[in-house]
Amino acid sequence: MHKATHFFTSSIGKKVIMAVTGLILIGFVIGHLIGNLQIFAAPEVINSYAHFLQSMGPGLWAVRLFLLAALVLHVWAAVQLTIENRKARPRGYDYDHTIQASYASRTMRWSGFIVLAFLLFHLAHFTVRIGPYDKYNEMTATITHQGQQIEVLDVHSMMVIGFQSPLVSLFYIVAIGLLSIHLSHGIASMFQSVGLLTNRWRNGLANAAIAISVLYFIGNALIPLSVLFGWVDIQNPSLIASL
Amino acid sequence: MKVRLKVWRQKNEQSEGGFQTYDTPELNPNMSFLEMLDVINEELTEKGEEPIAFDHDCREGICGTCSLTINGKPHGPHRGVATCQTYMRSFHDGETITVEPFRANPFPVIRDLIVNRAAFDKIIQAGGFISVRTGSAPDANNLPVSKEVAELAMDAAACIGCGACVAACKNASAMLFVAAKSSQLNLLPQGKPEKDSRVLALVKTMDEAGFGNCTNQYECSAVCPKLISEDFIARFNRDYIAAGFRSKFSSASSVSAGS
CATH class of the missing domain: 3.10.20.30 (Beta-grasp domain)
Known part of the structure; x- marks a missing residue:
């Protein structure tokens, strides 16, 4: 077998894949959150940002495919590692006992699986806009782009209308909560897997990972909550007129 | 009572x-x-x-x-x-x-309560040794080892190979044992020449024996009767990644165990 193939199919190799793809995905979700927080500015801000991303063309697809590859590898490695782990202990203990393994670390598979299911919904909801969310495509707003007035997708109104459904908002908040729990283990764990962690900053990193995860949760949960409580409302004049 | x-x-x-x-x-x-x-x-x-x-x-x-x-x-x-x-x-x-x-x-x-821990012996046979000529003892201080490194190697060498780390791990991973056995040799000058081949052989043998994968929960070091630190696992991960790169790009034939 080729040496590189052997490396990435070994136990540690797959952990390295988990760590590196995890880092890429963490970078994405934090960047995504920062982009989304523009909802709290004037509608033109997030609409211009969305237009900027969508006008990237091949660049956008390159990023999307890169993230998809990272996600596929992350899930593939997780599935392989889980299968091996189950095989390594066919019969568990009668007396179940945990000493110091965190709740997050023991529920990575569940949190990951539910977040993956959420991701599919989220893509159908806001990215592809299919089924009942097809109507978002008809919502347009005017932005000033390079001194010209252009019609773009009204992402601001789309998010507000999307989160006005309490059920959808609840699903988003639960999923983001699970993702935050997932990250609280993952952020610290990836440094161990690639061998960068030492006892000097092990506890510090674990606490930092929790702090980052809590901030990540608050930032994300604020968006649907602000819509539900009416702090952020539709500002598109044509949509207000049609309501 | x-x-x-x-x-x-x-x-x-x-x-x-x-x-x-x-x-x-x-x-x-x-x-x-x-x-x-x-x-x-x-x-x-x-x-x-x-x-x-x-x-x-x-x-x-x-x-x-x-x-x-x-x-x-x-x-x-x-x-x-x-x-x-x-x-x-x-x-x-x-x-x-x-x-x-x-x-x-x-x-x-x-x-009953007796398990066969021969899988640990296979791991030791794969990389838990150094290849040196036996004979008279070398001169004292011929190979300088700093106190810090000697202490660290000794911390790893405290492993008694009982297998509690595997038993406590949620995934039945042998990483703490393997990392301790690897580090105690890799840290010292006598173990350095075979470092890469040792690390690659240890992982290969550990995987083939059917142990699970480390998920960084550190139940292992919490039950270790010798309190071996999970730091050695990070060190072992680092050594494995380095050995993997070197075996891929080095033209020397010394690194063959992992292929």
């Missing part, structure tokens, strides 16, 4: 095991856990029943032979203590104590 034991009994590797409950006679609280089992076994033998089979040897916490998962924790309730040095005073009078063998696919149960 008296306790009730819920013990795993299994005739051999092939047979289905199951729990059996035993009430102990009056015990001295200063008896070790193994001495308590000896007392039960004497009673069982007198009654003509099969005694409970369990591993033990030095009974002073250094040989790594004793095992047992006591109330879900390998080596019992204390930190940095092996089963043989766990005393009955650590339990309540009248307590029901669940005693199970170490559970891992690479550690098949031979009988």
Whole structure:
């Protein structure tokens, strides 16, 4: 077998894949959150940002495919590692006992699986806009782009209308909560897997990972909550007129 | 004091095991856990029943032979203590104590509480050694080793190979054992020449033996009777990644074990 193939199919190799793809995905979700927080500015801000991303063309697809590859590898490695782990202990203990393994670390598979299911919904909801969310495509707003007035997708109104459904908002908040729990283990764990962690900053990193995860949760949960409580409302004049 | 034991009994590797409950006679609280089992076994033998089979040897916490998962924790309730040095005073009078063998696919149960830990021997045969000529001792200080490095290597070398790390790991991973055995040699000048081939061979053998994968929960170091740190796992991961790169790009044929 080729040496590189052997490396990435070994136990540690797959952990390295988990760590590196995890880092890429963490970078994405934090960047995504920062982009989304523009909802709290004037509608033109997030609409211009969305237009900027969508006008990237091949660049956008390159990023999307890169993230998809990272996600596929992350899930593939997780599935392989889980299968091996189950095989390594066919019969568990009668007396179940945990000493110091965190709740997050023991529920990575569940949190990951539910977040993956959420991701599919989220893509159908806001990215592809299919089924009942097809109507978002008809919502347009005017932005000033390079001194010209252009019609773009009204992402601001789309998010507000999307989160006005309490059920959808609840699903988003639960999923983001699970993702935050997932990250609280993952952020610290990836440094161990690639061998960068030492006892000097092990506890510090674990606490930092929790702090980052809590901030990540608050930032994300604020968006649907602000819509539900009416702090952020539709500002598109044509949509207000049609309501 | 008296306790009730819920013990795993299994005739051999092939047979289905199951729990059996035993009430102990009056015990001295200063008896070790193994001495308590000896007392039960004497009673069982007198009654003509099969005694409970369990591993033990030095009974002073250094040989790594004793095992047992006591109330879900390998080596019992204390930190940095092996089963043989766990005393009955650590339990309540009248307590029901669940005693199970170490559970891992690479550690098949031979009988009752005894598991076959030969998978660890295979790992040691793959990389837990250095290739040197035997003969007269080298001159003192011929190979300088700083105190920090010597201490660190000694921390890793404290591993007694009992397998509690595997038993405690949620995934039955052998990473703490393998990392300790690897680090104790890789840190020292005598072990450095074979560092890469050692690390690659250790991982290959560990994976083939069917141990699980580390998920960085550190249950292993929490139960280790020698308190070996998970730092050695990070070090081992680092050494493996470096060895993997070097074996891929180096033209030298010295790194062959991982191919």
